[in-house]
Amino acid sequence: MSRDRGALALMLHSHMPYVEGFGTWPFGEEWLWEAVSTVYLPLADLLADTGAPITVGLTPVLCDQLETLPGPAGDRLLSFLRETRRSVHEEDSNGLERTGQPELAEEVRRAGRDYENAVEMLEGGGRELIAALARLASEGQTELWTSSATHALLPLLASDAGLRLQLATGIASHERRFGSFGGGLWLPECGYSPGLERELADHGVRTVCVDQTDAHGTGAPEHLEPVITEAGVVAVPIDWATVALVWNDVTGYPVHGTYRDYHRRTVHDLRPWSNHGTPYDPAQAGALAREHARDFVARCIDRLDAHRKARDRPGLLCCALDTELLGHWWYEGQIWLRAVLEEAPSQGLDLVGITEGVERVGTVQRDLVASSWGNPKDFSTWDSPLVAELAFEARRAELRTVAEAARVRAAGMSALERAARELLALQSSDWAFQVTRDLAADYPLERIAGHRAAHDAAIGALADSGAVPDPALRNLAPDLDLAALLAP
Amino acid sequence: MRVLILSWEYPPLIEGGLARHVRKLAENLAAQDVEVHVLARGLEESPAEEECDGVMVHRVREPERPRDLTEFVTWIEHMNSDLLAVGVEVGDRYRFDVVHGHDWLVANASDHLAKRFRCPFVTTIHATEFGRHQGWVDKHPQSYIHGVERWMANRAERVITCSAYMREHVADIYGLEEQRIAVIPNGIDPSELVPMDDLDALRASFAAPDERLVLLVGRLVYEKGFQLALEALPGLIERVGNVRFLIAGSGTAEGELRELAHELGLDDHGTFLGWIGDDVLHSLYRIADLTVVPSIYEPFGLVALEAMASGCPCLVADTGGLREVVPNENVGLRFHSRDPKSLAQMAERLLTDAELRDRLVAEASEHVLTFDWADVARQAAELYGDVLTTSHRVR
Numbered sequence: 001m002s003r004d005r006g007a008l009a010l011m012l013h014s015h016m017p018y019v020e021g022f023g024t025w026p027f028g029e030e031w032l033w034e035a036v037s038t039v040y041l042p043l044a045d046l047l048a049d050t051g052a053p054i055t056v057g058l059t060p061v062l063c064d065q066l067e068t069l070p071g072p073a074g075d076r077l078l079s080f081l082r083e084t085r086r087s088v089h090e091e092d093s094n095g096l097e098r099t100g101q102p103e104l105a106e107e108v109r110r111a112g113r114d115y116e117n118a119v120e121m122l123e124g125g126g127r128e129l130i131a132a133l134a135r136l137a138s139e140g141q142t143e144l145w146t147s148s149a150t151h152a153l154l155p156l157l158a159s160d161a162g163l164r165l166q167l168a169t170g171i172a173s174h175e176r177r178f179g180s181f182g183g184g185l186w187l188p189e190c191g192y193s194p195g196l197e198r199e200l201a202d203h204g205v206r207t208v209c210v211d212q213t214d215a216h217g218t219g220a221p222e223h224l225e226p227v228i229t230e231a232g233v234v235a236v237p238i239d240w241a242t243v244a245l246v247w248n249d250v251t252g253y254p255v256h257g258t259y260r261d262y263h264r265r266t267v268h269d270l271r272p273w274s275n276h277g278t279p280y281d282p283a284q285a286g287a288l289a290r291e292h293a294r295d296f297v298a299r300c301i302d303r304l305d306a307h308r309k310a311r312d313r314p315g316l317l318c319c320a321l322d323t324e325l326l327g328h329w330w331y332e333g334q335i336w337l338r339a340v341l342e343e344a345p346s347q348g349l350d351l352v353g354i355t356e357g358v359e360r361v362g363t364v365q366r367d368l369v370a371s372s373w374g375n376p377k378d379f380s381t382w383d384s385p386l387v388a389e390l391a392f393e394a395r396r397a398e399l400r401t402v403a404e405a406a407r408v409r410a411a412g413m414s415a416l417e418r419a420a421r422e423l424l425a426l427q428s429s430d431w432a433f434q435v436t437r438d439l440a441a442d443y444p445l446e447r448i449a450g451h452r453a454a455h456d457a458a459i460g461a462l463a464d465s466g467a468v469p470d471p472a473l474r475n476l477a478p479d480l481d482l483a484a485l486l487a488p
Numbered sequence: 489m490r491v492l493i494l495s496w497e498y499p500p501l502i503e504g505g506l507a508r509h510v511r512k513l514a515e516n517l518a519a520q521d522v523e524v525h526v527l528a529r530g531l532e533e534s535p536a537e538e539e540c541d542g543v544m545v546h547r548v549r550e551p552e553r554p555r556d557l558t559e560f561v562t563w564i565e566h567m568n569s570d571l572l573a574v575g576v577e578v579g580d581r582y583r584f585d586v587v588h589g590h591d592w593l594v595a596n597a598s599d600h601l602a603k604r605f606r607c608p609f610v611t612t613i614h615a616t617e618f619g620r621h622q623g624w625v626d627k628h629p630q631s632y633i634h635g636v637e638r639w640m641a642n643r644a645e646r647v648i649t650c651s652a653y654m655r656e657h658v659a660d661i662y663g664l665e666e667q668r669i670a671v672i673p674n675g676i677d678p679s680e681l682v683p684m685d686d687l688d689a690l691r692a693s694f695a696a697p698d699e700r701l702v703l704l705v706g707r708l709v710y711e712k713g714f715q716l717a718l719e720a721l722p723g724l725i726e727r728v729g730n731v732r733f734l735i736a737g738s739g740t741a742e743g744e745l746r747e748l749a750h751e752l753g754l755d756d757h758g759t760f761l762g763w764i765g766d767d768v769l770h771s772l773y774r775i776a777d778l779t780v781v782p783s784i785y786e787p788f789g790l791v792a793l794e795a796m797a798s799g800c801p802c803l804v805a806d807t808g809g810l811r812e813v814v815p816n817e818n819v820g821l822r823f824h825s826r827d828p829k830s831l832a833q834m835a836e837r838l839l840t841d842a843e844l845r846d847r848l849v850a851e852a853s854e855h856v857l858t859f860d861w862a863d864v865a866r867q868a869a870e871l872y873g874d875v876l877t878t879s880h881r882v883r
Contacts, residue, residue: 181606204603406635413663483643488635 005304006224006314007350009357010340011209011238013186014040014323015059015151017430018476020073022450027443029073032065033080036129037118039327040066042334044132045121052341053141053353056323057186058133060170061150061428063177064475069127078122085115088268095267103279107272110282134178143353145184145207146174149477152427153382155193155370158395161402161485165420166427167203168481176479183207184354188429189382190238190320190373201231207354208233209320211373213240224307224315228363235368236354238320242303243373245296246321246330253292254330258284262329271331289332293339297347304349316357320373387432390448394426397455404462405485415461417471417480422455424477489872490523492584492601494571494594496564498528498545504707505790506614510590511543512675516865518542522872525582527575527597529567536574548574561629564593571597579605586610586872592617592633595640608645608879610871612672613637613654618661619785620711638662646875648868650674650788651809657787670871673812674788675861678797683771690768691775694759699730700839702758703776703800705769705791706783708739713782713805713826715741718748720832725757727832728839733758734776736769773798777845778838781810784826789813792820793859796852801845803834819852 019029047054069077089112096105118126126132136142148154148166157163167185175181183206187196190211200208216222223239246252253259257276264273274280300317307315326333344351352360374381383391401416401423408416431444458469472478493514497507514524519542530536530547537546548570554560575597588610589598595611602609617633618625625634641647641662647669649655655669684690695701702721706712714735725731735745735758746760764772773779779795781804788809795802796819804810807825814820821838824830838845 202600202603204606408663410660410663483639486635486639486642488632488639 002308002313004314004360005301005308006316006361007352007357008300008304008344009055009236009316009318009352009354010337011055011057011145011186011318011320011354012043012323012326013057013059013320014062015057015147015188016062016065016324017151017428017447018061018065018425018474020065020068021474022447023443027440029076030080033077035324035328036066036069036077037081037085037115039324039334040129041118041121041126042327043323044126044129044136046334046338047136047140047142048132050338050341051140053143053351053356055143055145055184055354056133056136057145057147057184058174059147059151059186059188060173060479061424061476063130063173064477066129067177067478068475069122069129074122074127078119081115081119081122086112088270089115092266092268092270096272101279104266104272107280107282108266108270111270111272130177137178141353143182143184143355144174144178145186145354146170146181147186148188149173150424150428151188151430152394152424153189153191153372153379153429154187154196155191156379156383156391156394157427158398159402160199161405161487162398162423162427163199164203164484164487165481166424167199167205168484169424169477169479171203171205172481173477173479182355190371191379191429192235192368192372193370194368197229197231197233197235200233205233207358208235209238209318209354210235210368211240211371211377212237212369214371214377215369218244221307221310221315222366224303224317224361225311225366226316226358226361226363227366227368229368234358234363236316236318236358238318238373239303240373242300242317242319243321245299246319246325246333246336253289253296253336254325254333256288256292258288260285260331262331285332286335289336290339290343293336293343294347296336296340297343297349300344301347301349314361316352316354316361318354318357381436382429382432384436387435390432390435390444393448393452394423397423397426397452400459401455402485404459405482408462411468412462413482414468414471415458416485417482418469418473419455419458419462420480420482420485421471421473421477422451422458424480425451425473426455489521489586489869489876490582490584491517491525491586491588491872492575492578492582492605493524493526494575494587494589494598494601495526495528496567496591496593498526498530498547500534501529501531506590509614509674512677512861513865513868514543515541516675516861517869519862520865520869522865522869525578525584527571527578529571546574546578557629561632565596568594568596572600575601576604585876588612588868588872589640589644590614592636592640595636595643599640599643608875609643610646610648610875611640611644612648612650613641613658614650615785615787616658616661619657619787620709622711622785644668645879646670646871648672648871651812653808653812654787670867672864672867672871673859674790674793675864676790676793676797676856676859677861678856681770681773681794681798682767683774683798684767687771687775690771694734694775695732696730699732700728700778701776702731702733702835702839703736703772703779703795704733704782705736705772705779705794706781708735708737708742708745710741711783711785712737712739713784714745715748716782716784716805716826716828716831717780718745718752718754719828720835721754721757722752723829723832724835724839727836731757731839734761734772735759736761736764736772738763770794770798773800776800778803778835780831780835781805782823782831783807783810786810793856796820796849797856799849799853801838801848802852803831803838805831818848819855820848 093105093108137144149169223237434440434444495510497503525544587602779802786808802820805825806822823834
């Protein structure tokens with residue numbers, strides 16, 4: 001039997017639709033401020049401290065926004081932390097104190113320090129987050145992946161030109177920000193349909209992740225085998241049995257009673273309770289996270305060994321998670337991650353970047369099925385009757401843009417640029433997801449309506465030579481690759 | 489630095505001016521320590537791969553090119569697939585830093601190869617379909633070619649044009665920022681303009697010793713403006729007498745031009761030579777009293793440069809790249825573009841003033857030295873270096 005059991009690849013998918021400058025609270029850029037403060041700044045620290053070979057997917061549209069932090073957006077983030085965050089923690093801790101709940105009040109004061117730490121990090125160079133991530137990749141072992149420009153579900157795009165626009169724009173911005181593109185691209189929502197790999201290969205993509213759970217069933221050895229497609233692109237399956245250890249909303253680690261409750265909130269949406277309903281105890285929760293890390297590592301080894309037994313060769317166990325899970329939705333997530341990194345070597349589990357992992361275990365040839373990592377694992381989250389209108393809007397806008405691009409003259413280039421950016425904004429898979437899951441009330445519908453109106457105006461300016469709109473849309477897709485739309 | 493240059497023609501296969509241009513550029517780059525590979529179409533008997541004058545040439549063989557323009561577009565697509573296949577194979581053996589394609593004819597293969605090699609794509613736009621057809625690019629196949637050019641210009645990290653006029657034109661019709669476009673003129677090597685031995689006999693076959701010879705060179709197509717020169721001739725003959733014209737070249741407008749000459753009563757005043765070889769062409773510049781370049785659309789104006797390098801006075805239309813090739817009245821004269829009367833006036837001045845002609849020829853022989861190929865190649869090499877340091881599309 002093969003002596004090498006293979007290795008674990010952790011893939012952290014980092015994404016946020018473009019919210020900078022589009023609303024503040026309850027929906028809008030405060031999502032971004034929360035994520036920067038409680039997820040991305042601590043994660044950058046964690047990666048620098050540990051030097052661990054973790055693969056980090058950064059969607060271009062998230063980077064579009066992180067790139068604005070050195071400017072006025074970062075000033076708004078800092079005043080959010082120094083004013084809003086500070087005052088709501090004070091008010092709620094005082095209120096809890098007054099109503100005779102001193103333990104909860106103390107926990108609110110403690111949790112407030114998370115945001116004070118974020119202020120310190122931002123004042124100490126944290127606003128240059130993109131540069132810090134670039135350093136992690138060039139000097140450390142972090143493997144950076146990009147994605148399509150605005151996280152569009154690629155199999156649902158209407159045209160080759162639209163697909164090229166998403167890919168070329170995303171890759172161009174990654175190359176500018178991080179110096180080069182290593183070939184790793186996160187397929188938004190793991191959305192794949194057969195044939196997609198041809199256009200991916202044309203854009204220099206070498207590796208993607210897919211979710212083939214429905215084809216082989218949870219727990220099958222196939223999920224530990226990178227698949228080489230005819231176009232040469234390697235599709236690395238994510239192993240849902242492993243992902244679910246963290247992700248499952250009934251049995252996953254984060255729902256354990258000791259962890260902080262994400263849903264129960266104070267007047268100002270603070271969360272001082274544990275899932276048990278008792279005042280949150282950070283020491284207990286931290287200890288549990290380390291215990292869960294030991295459990296996770298042991299189960300990863302079991303998965304790899306089961307694969308080795310079935311196939312007599314090493315496997316690549318890829319566990320992909322939303323980065324925002326670690327610190328935002330699952331408050332203890334980054335404690336858990338640090339513990340996994342410490343625990344893995346002591347139990348004999350190798351951790352690798354995905355590219356290194358593929359080289360180590362090799363590839364197999366196998367047909368891939370159309371799928372996503374959604375629930376269910378098809379595209380219905382983004383194209384079911386509930387969101388059919390949104391899917392239709394996006395396709396309509398795409399086809400109009402492509403048609404106009406075919407006849408645009410030089411004078412219309414800035415209008416076409418603006419139309420393309422509005423299209424990219426419309427194509428984010430997030431809007432349909434928020435509607436399907438009812439996560440953000442009317443916000444996604446308002447965003448769709450706004451971008452559609454601006455898109456119509458830009459296309460209108462092309463048709464009747466009307467007032468030429470500003471080609472820019474805040475900092476969305478500054479590296480727009482218009483050539484992708486012009487390809488005959 | 490290793491560069492892959494793509495062209496649809498390369499000596500010994502010669503369709504027009506591109507083959508010579510690419511060869512001179514490649515050889516002069518090679519002389520400056522740039523490793524140059526050329527990927528181009530070859531003749532049936534050409535080897536698939538050979539080193540010529542320091543340049544590695546990789547060739548594909550293609551069926552003969554169709555004359556019909558729609559079939560031509562399909563043929564070009566096939567040629568690009570073949571160039572791509574060979575380019576992929578070559579790329580497996582060599583690591584390229586830059587891919588440099590010449591004109592839309594090789595845009596597809598260049599784009600794919602640059603992406604595959606993860607290196608910048610530089611394109612030289614020698615002429616545009618928009619310019620060749622005075623803006624009439626709404627119908628197939630012109631619309632297709634225009635579309636490829638526009639995409640290629642927007643896609644490339646850097647665009648090279650041969651004149652400031654072309655830079656403005658390209659920026660305008662494709663909607664590019666001017667800073668993405670570099671101007672690098674075409675070069676000329678006077679030592680290659682070798683005439684035949686017996687120039688007197690050659691001249692005698694076209695004109696009597698006392699007759700003035702006016703030379704027109706180029707493809708016989710509308711945008712070269714030869715019809716303007718023909719229209720100017722009857723008046724010129726009337727005023728100066730003893731003027732004969734020589735038209736060297738072939739093309740789609742040949743029938744119309746011959747008919748026009750006939751209608752203007754010029755049958756006995758000149759000769760349509762058809763396509764001629766380089767040795768004859770270079771000799772014609774030596775025996776002609778005046779070379780006229782009456783183009784309506786002219787990205788550069790190599791004919792004027794060749795005339796100047798061969799000691800023949802030249803008169804050019806005041807348009808396009810000709811303004812840069814003939815930048816002042818010390819090296820050549822310019823007439824109002826598209827105006828046969830102005831052409832006739834200036835031609836009369838030149839043909840009747842020997843002192844003026846001598847002065848122009850003397851000044852022009854100095855002026856052409858500024859179009860030195862080594863200098864052109866140095867500018868191209870600088871641009872490659874520059875695009876490598878500024879482009880993110882690098883390994």
